[in-house]
Amino acid sequence: MYMLNIFSTKNLICLFAFFVIVSCSKKNSGEPEVAASVISNLVYSPNSLSLQSGVAGSSVKPSLSGTLPVSFSISSSPTNSGITIDSEGKVKVASTVAAGTYNISVTATNAAGTVKFDNAYSITVSASAIPQNLSYSPNSITISQGTAVASAAPSVTSSTSVSYSISVSPASPAISINNQGVISAASTLATGIYSVTVTATNSSGSKAFANAYTITVNSNSTASVTYTNTIQAIIQNNCGTCHINGPQVKFDSYASTKNNIDAILSRIKLAQGAAGMMPNGGTRLPQETINSVQKWKDDGLLE
Numbered sequence: 001m002y003m004l005n006i007f008s009t010k011n012l013i014c015l016f017a018f019f020v021i022v023s024c025s026k027k028n029s030g031e032p033e034v035a036a037s038v039i040s041n042l043v044y045s046p047n048s049l050s051l052q053s054g055v056a057g058s059s060v061k062p063s064l065s066g067t068l069p070v071s072f073s074i075s076s077s078p079t080n081s082g083i084t085i086d087s088e089g090k091v092k093v094a095s096t097v098a099a100g101t102y103n104i105s106v107t108a109t110n111a112a113g114t115v116k117f118d119n120a121y122s123i124t125v126s127a128s129a130i131p132q133n134l135s136y137s138p139n140s141i142t143i144s145q146g147t148a149v150a151s152a153a154p155s156v157t158s159s160t161s162v163s164y165s166i167s168v169s170p171a172s173p174a175i176s177i178n179n180q181g182v183i184s185a186a187s188t189l190a191t192g193i194y195s196v197t198v199t200a201t202n203s204s205g206s207k208a209f210a211n212a213y214t215i216t217v218n219s220n221s222t223a224s225v226t227y228t229n230t231i232q233a234i235i236q237n238n239c240g241t242c243h244i245n246g247p248q249v250k251f252d253s254y255a256s257t258k259n260n261i262d263a264i265l266s267r268i269k270l271a272q273g274a275a276g277m278m279p280n281g282g283t284r285l286p287q288e289t290i291n292s293v294q295k296w297k298d299d300g301l302l303e
């Protein structure tokens with residue numbers, strides 16, 4: 001019978017030819033060859049990451065099935081802006097992410113649509129063993145010479161107790177640190193700018209925090225200038241030959257100097273070489289000396 005001959009050579013050839021025609025006609029139809037396929041089987045291997053806080057990290061690239069290209073977004077529980085995903089699907093952890101466990105769901109999108117993979121990845125950030133994040137607020141102070149000063153205690157991240165040491169640039173024995181991390185400057189500290197590097201140590205180790213604190217000591221400008229403690233000597237040394245012992249207008253007493261203060265100031269403030277600059281024919285006084293004479297007037301021309 002005919003039915004019994006279905007696998008005859010003749011029929012098999014016909015069948016083969018039929019399939020070739022069908023598949024050829026599909027390819028030549030001009031329509032999209034294959035519809036985009038939905039994303040599935042998104043997998044990270046490994047699917048978790050353990051980090052110490054203060055250290056950045058990244059997952060591997062995920063494997064997945066589905067038509068490319070694929071774009072990614074993530075949500076983290078709990079949320080953290082330091083956890084992101086790149087264009088390849090790698091999960092990135094910034095060094096700022098706080099200690100904790102974060103469950104990451106990844107949403108992948110292609111031409112066929114969007115698929116969410118819940119808890120595709122997890123991140124565990126453990127508190128760092130050595131001290132981290134030491135900072136002073138404020139982290140600098142400006143004082144006048146002769147003033148003792150102390151910083152606030154620093155904030156520092158450490159699971160165990162912390163001890164402190166410092167190195168100061170330029171070195172000075174007048175700057176020290178106590179058990180709480182409070183930096184002190186003695187009143188003997190010379191003028192200058194001191195940069196303090198603080199080393200915090202706990203049972204796991206040490207970390208140096210460069211330039212954690214800055215102390216600026218300006219020359220002392222708080223004590224009042226008087227005729228006796230400052231001005232008399234300036235006049236004698238710089239003006240005396242002509243204005244005490246010579247023929248010029250006399251500045252040989254508190255009263256005579258005080259009465260001429262405006263003329264004295266205007267003359268000593270003139271530029272080097274300017275007509276009328278005093279000392280006459282000499283070198284302009286150092287600015288510090290001029291400032292002292294001005295301060296004498298500002299302080300009320302004290303005797």
Ligand code: HEC
Nearest residue numbers: 238239240241242243248249263264267268276278279280
């Ligand atoms: C080498 C001599 C000499 C020295 C030193 C000198 N002066 Fe004179 N000073 C003069 C002569 C000369 C005049 C008058 C000419 C003039 O007014 O420029 C004068 C005038 C003045 C006048 C104007 C007085 C007036 O009432 O007209 C003042 C103020 C003055 N000197 C201040 C000073 C001061 C302050 C110093 C020191 C920092 C000083 N002089 C040092 C020679 C000197």
